Amino acid sequence: DAKTTQPxxxxxAEGRAANLPCNHSTxxxxxxxxxxxxxxxxxxxxxxxxLKNNETNEMASLIITEDRKSSTLIxxxxxxxxxxxxxxxxxxxxxxxxxxxxxxxRLTINP
Amino acid sequence: xxxxxxxxxxxxxxxxxxxxxxxxxEGTSNPNLYWYRQAAGRGLQLLFYSVGIGQISSEVPQNxxxxxxxxxxxxxxxxxxxxxxxxxxxxxxxGQGALGSGRANEQxxxxxxxxxxx
Numbered sequence: 287d288a289k290t291t292q293p294x295x296x297x298x299a300e301g302r303a304a305n306l307p308c309n310h311s312t313x314x315x316x317x318x319x320x321x322x323x324x325x326x327x328x329x330x331x332x333x334x335x336x337l338k339n340n341e342t343n344e345m346a347s348l349i350i351t352e353d354r355k356s357s358t359l360i361x362x363x364x365x366x367x368x369x370x371x372x373x374x375x376x377x378x379x380x381x382x383x384x385x386x387x388x389x390x391x392r393l394t395i396n397p
Numbered sequence: 398x399x400x401x402x403x404x405x406x407x408x409x410x411x412x413x414x415x416x417x418x419x420x421x422x423e424g425t426s427n428p429n430l431y432w433y434r435q436a437a438g439r440g441l442q443l444l445f446y447s448v449g450i451g452q453i454s455s456e457v458p459q460n461x462x463x464x465x466x467x468x469x470x471x472x473x474x475x476x477x478x479x480x481x482x483x484x485x486x487x488x489x490x491x492g493q494g495a496l497g498s499g500r501a502n503e504q505x506x507x508x509x510x511x512x513x514x515x
Contacts, residue, residue: 329487329506330441373440384431384456385504387441
């Protein structure tokens with residue numbers, strides 16, 4: 287079972303920041319937060335991950351609350367190509383790193 | 398650089414027929430390998446994973462089996478397909494590194510096989 291809850295869908299205007307929330311209230315101290323996205327008919331693509339500090343890369347920023355019970359993925363300047371299902375996943379490293387995908391958030395970027 | 402291949406891209410099979418989907422990885426050695434399935438309108442479900450040649454772990458009981466005859470080859474099979482086997486099958490790989498090594502544990506997904514069982 288997925289350990290995260292996300293809104294089923296969100297809309298965002300092209301060029302604006304898209305903020306995708308994720309609740310993971312039962313996260314353990316050694317579990318990381320990962321974000322993947324899946325564009326229609328393609329395999330999921332890694333976006334970013336973090337443990338407790340905020341993280342930023344060329345694709346997005348990840349803001350994790352101090353209590354680690356929730357996080358927000360930020361796409362700073364959304365484009366139409368960012369339309370996808372975004373998955374928030376928590377996991378700990380133990381052998382093979384199994385990803386448990388929930389239903390994710392279907393993000394639609396509108397022109 | 399590493400690449401992952403899956404074939405075929407699409408497949409239409411009758412109920413009761415056998416299945417063999419192949420996944421190969423290039424540019425890395427001793428990867429962890431995974432098979433996922435995504436039914437229409439649903440999330441991804443992990444079916445099998447493998448940490449080495451001949452080592453297969455099954456996540457859910459089902460009509461499918463997996464094998465890893467070589468280090469970078471992962472095969473998904475069925476002796477008799479069911480209607481419920483229809484879906485989008487994805488193979489993925491990850492490295493063996495510890496989580497502390499940043500993106501070492503990122504999973505990389507193949508292009509997928511869309512299977513329709515009629």
